[in-house]
Amino acid sequence: MVVMEEFKHFVIVKFKEGVVVEELTKGMEKLVSEIDLVKSFEWGQDIESLDVLRQGFTHAFLMTFNKKEDFAAFQSHPSHVEFSEKFSTAIEKIVLLDFPSNLVKPVKEAA
Amino acid sequence: MVVMEEFKHFVIVKFKEGVVVEELTKGMEKLVSEIDLVKSFEWGQDIESLDVLRQGFTHAFLMTFNKKEDFAAFQSHPSHVEFSEKFSTAIEKIVLLDFPSNLVKPVKEAA
Secondary structure, eight states: OOOOOOEEEEEEEEEOTTOOHHHHHHHHHHHHHHOTTOOEEEEEEOSSSOHHHHTTOOEEEEEEESSHHHHHHHHTOHHHHHHHHHHHTTEEEEEEEEEEOEEEEOOOOOO | OOOOOOEEEEEEEEEOTTOOHHHHHHHHHHHHHHOTTOOEEEEEEOSSSOHHHHTTOOEEEEEEESSHHHHHHHHTOHHHHHHHHHHHTTEEEEEEEEEEOEEEEOOOOOO
């Protein structure tokens, strides 16, 4: 099996108090749906991890691109730039990691 | 299209100085390959993000399970417990997030 190397954009955040998180997640869903460069997008809110391990972070966002160049193009896309400005005002803390993915176990289609 | 809700275990770490990271990533690859509960596993080392956004974290590990119960069973699996003890001694800092995933754009098979 040949597995393409994908490029991942991984973000974890803690939102400021009072932020309406759903507005932001809806906005992000709209953004990635409109930009074909984004191959896949998943996000979630932590419901399980211990607080000491979560360290205040509550939400994870994971975008997958076919290649690094697609991620770079997404980063500079006007819609992304506009969204990022809004998003950043809602953030108390954030960590971003961008990396080529080593796929050890591939995602299989549901049977 | 029906998309199953998956359960995600996301870990980001900064390793201690002097740690042979490859030994640990190989060990983790072996671990997840041997445990069928893990549906998919990807990891990567940040090569792109700005230091201020990366905040010292260097590696991301992303595991996918079919359901929360599978993750719980993986957590308590003897091989995972043994590996975690070794892994934790190599860590300078770590954040874990565990959550049911909202899949907005599904991962497609490569054409």
